[in-house]
Amino acid sequence: MRDSGRMLPAKATTGVGQGVAQSYWQRIGGMPLQQGSGTLPRSSRFVVIGGGFAGLATALRMKELDPAAEIVLLEAKSVGYGASGRNGGLVSPLAAPVWLAAAMQDQSIARAMRLLNRKADDAARWANATAPHAEVTPTTLLLEAQGAVTNAGISQVARILDRAEIEYRRFRPRDSKSIKPALAIDANTINPYALVRGLADAARQAGVEIVEGAPVKDIEQEQSGLRITLADGRAITAERAVLCTNAYTPSLSFGEVPRAKVVYNYMIATEQLSPSALERLATVSNGERPFVVELNTAYVFYRLHQGRLVFGGIEKSKQVAPGDLDVPASILAGLDKLLGETLSGAPKPAVAEAWGGRFHMTTTDLPIIGPSASVPSLVLNIGYGGTGVALTLTLAPVAAALALGRQIEDAGLAEIHRAMRNTRLPLAGGVKFVAGVAGEYLRQLRERRNGHVSQGR
């Protein structure tokens, strides 16, 4: 969506969005503002770079595969500083959106979609067992149509889910005037920063040495392995390393520029919702307390947490705020406007905090997991976009096996990884998808003209 440029009422904007040091999750989880813990050893057999979900889950999975492996994890600031400590917390059951179009024409992709759907649920269970305070909670993902075209789009998604044998439910407008047509799929939510902290605690207990305040600047291949140099000149050598710096990867040099762009995303957390606003939300969500994604150009997403609404929906392809967490007034105003539209008529709560974050997006929105082309002893585990919570946790065993130089043991994960590597932009599938949406839209239009309410898929 475009910035409206409209200012919020003073009450809502004062102190919100500028000079932000932490996200809502990082604040309630007590992220230390002082960065730096642990001493950098001179060498380690393995080094993991980046202390978000990707780095921490990969280090833990490496320890599961080889408990004796010597692993040092280097984090530029403190663990969970990046997107992993700032996101909406949805473990998406449809974590590879590109496959929705590809599955139309390729049954092996429909199969990979189904496998990924089940493996993401397994990963949420693993996260719950590993980090019991991370609030891993079974939830419903509600994909909510905002008009006739997106309603037709939902019908098309339903057909693809049938093909992939992924279960879903439909909510139809006939049930109540205030309920928008929607498609519901079983999912999980987490408290993102609590999960990062829990994974870091588990990694330390498993023997991973975590060094914070350690920004890597250069990675060079030497005869005996890797030389990893920090911004302050300190260095560590390693046999092999895994790069898990996602959208921050452009700040490092290793002789290669991965094909992924940085996307900036913004979120707000409101004050406690009034009972009437809570009731209104329960109504639009058919009585559930789900994670809602509104299908419109803004791509609004929101959930409740401790009586507040955690709400996002504005993305930028260029950095528009000076600080990594700052939110410009125009974006804050845009989010506030979207919030008002979502609550449609119910009293709008004040915005209590706002923060920005960044993720790393490839052309297919699928991650890059594999050896670096320029540094043979380095494995890349980056390119996690808007569904990176599910993907980082699910695919960590793949990155771990590659880092240890082993086969991927789990046949399902190996198949998902193969399908990801082979996915190109599915132009034919995309065209078929759009044609299907158009056909469905016309069908629904005809039915409405003939006085029927659509009940079909």
Ligand SMILES: Cc1cc2nc3c(=O)[nH]c(=O)nc-3n(C[C@H](O)[C@H](O)[C@H](O)COP(=O)(O)OP(=O)(O)OC[C@H]3O[C@@H](n4cnc5c(N)ncnc54)[C@H](O)[C@@H]3O)c2cc1C
């Ligand atoms: C606002 C927002 C909302 C989102 N909502 C969702 C959602 O609801 N569901 C979903 O699935 N996905 C969501 N995402 C995407 C998801 O959060 C990311 O894809 C995922 O967290 C990426 O994890 P990561 O570990 O790869 O990267 P990060 O969490 O960014 O971790 C990278 C780490 O590397 C560290 N680092 C950076 N440079 C260096 C260096 N030079 N040396 C050492 N360390 C370094 C950083 O400090 C950081 O801690 C959202 C993202 C944003 C920004």
